[in-house]
Amino acid sequence: AQSVTQLGSHVSVSEGALVLLRCNYSSSVPPYLFWYVQYPNQGLQLLLKYTSAATLVKGINGFEAEFKKSETSFHLTKPSAHMSDAAEYFCAVSEYAAGNKLTFGGGTRVLVKP
């Protein structure tokens, strides 16, 4: 069975500082990995995805994530936080053989301080 753990339910960063959101997964087969962002009272929007191509994945809004098989991690980073990055972020794993079901982590809410 696949599972996702996000370390830290809340993260506070200063505007201009590095954003680092941690995600570890477990999967019985090579996984597909995703980061989604959710703004208040909205649905989820895809930030980026890893589908067994390049291990360093670049997404929208300046975010990127690196797939590390040895560490079973897929941490999300952004070099310089912007006020508009305040949102909740979800890491998710999917297995093709499991009906493409997405399994989500618990989410990390990011607060950006001016």
Added chain:
Amino acid sequence: NAGVTQTPKFRVLKTGQSMTLLCAQDMNHEYMYWYRQDPGMGLRLIHYSVGEGTTAKGEVPDGYNVSRLKKQNFLLGLESAAPSQTSVYFCASVKTGTLNLEAFFGQGTRLTVV
């Protein structure tokens, strides 16, 4: 292109009442999913469908039923609502293909059971 549309957006039910949530997608996706989102728990899969006329149970299916009579629609039913079903419900559809497992989400339905 509307994407994934959920109706209604808000609903208040009394314990024991029934209701149906509708999810409609116009992208010709085969796979559709219903999730519920609760604070600190991320999104949990209720039921899903891999094609017209097929449905399967997810992680938290109890108290819910689903139907996929048409490819573009996926209905979630609550036969006898309970306060524990107070949540935000999200529908998603998945675009499948080589290196492509992106899920598209609706805007959510906020359900309160009193």
